[in-house]
Amino acid sequence: MKNQRRPRREGAGKPFRCGNCSRQIETAAPGTANRNHCPYCLWSLHVDLAPGDRRSPCHGTMEPVAIWVKRNSEWALIHRCQRCGELRSNRVAGDDSPIVLVSLAMRPIVLPAFPLPLEEGLS
Numbered sequence: 001m002k003n004q005r006r007p008r009r010e011g012a013g014k015p016f017r018c019g020n021c022s023r024q025i026e027t028a029a030p031g032t033a034n035r036n037h038c039p040y041c042l043w044s045l046h047v048d049l050a051p052g053d054r055r056s057p058c059h060g061t062m063e064p065v066a067i068w069v070k071r072n073s074e075w076a077l078i079h080r081c082q083r084c085g086e087l088r089s090n091r092v093a094g095d096d097s098p099i100v101l102v103s104l105a106m107r108p109i110v111l112p113a114f115p116l117p118l119e120e121g122l123s
């Protein structure tokens, strides 16, 4: 049967497959109303025009490129669409991989674009 009707609930979607690591992902996520990125590799999909509306025609994969810290010290991810280049800020979910989050946050320190003063203190 092709025309299976599902009750439409705002914000809650069906499980989806990560466009980067191919794992199956449940949309329910602790700490957010609507999961919009993979908890294992943190990649996302460009499917929203406004958060949660699923109306973007782009559907490019969105790479997690940075962490930023909100005023209430909550972490958020910056995603960049590989197809159209759009930047998006998304809340971190309670079960996002801590290792992947921290390694993303450390990236500018590990790969500095210029000599960091702290390197002098380590020798």
Ligand SMILES: [Zn+2]
Binding pocket: 018, 019, 020, 021, 022, 023, 038, 039, 040, 041, 042, 043
């Ligand atoms: Zn993934």
Ligand SMILES: [Zn+2]
Binding pocket: 046, 058, 059, 060, 081, 082, 083, 084, 085, 086
């Ligand atoms: Zn896009």
